[in-house]
Amino acid sequence: MAVSLGTIISFLISWLWYSPKLFGVKWAEGSGVSLDSADKMPMFPMVAQIVALFLLALIIGLTDQEDALITAILTILAVASFTASMGGFVKKVDMP
Secondary structure: OHHHHHHHHHHHHHHHHOOOOOOHHHHHHHHOOOOOOHHHOOHHHHHHHHHHHHHHHHHHHHHHHOOOHHHHHHHHHHHHHHHHHHHHHOOOOOOO
């Protein structure tokens, strides 16, 4: 139940975060994306995001049960590092 609830809440927070009411316009400008009407929702990225959030919540839940939360933290940091490096390769992240 906690994994499902964490997945749903995270998805809703990120939806709000990237909405035009918060940071969506700036994100779209920086990414070269057009914020069109809601009838053109990008389904693949949204489904991939839900799957990723579910897996992350599952990892945290399992490592918490095994009293190995450091494993979850290191996993998250590793994935974040891969994501940052990917952004650097496609020149989405400024590199020194």
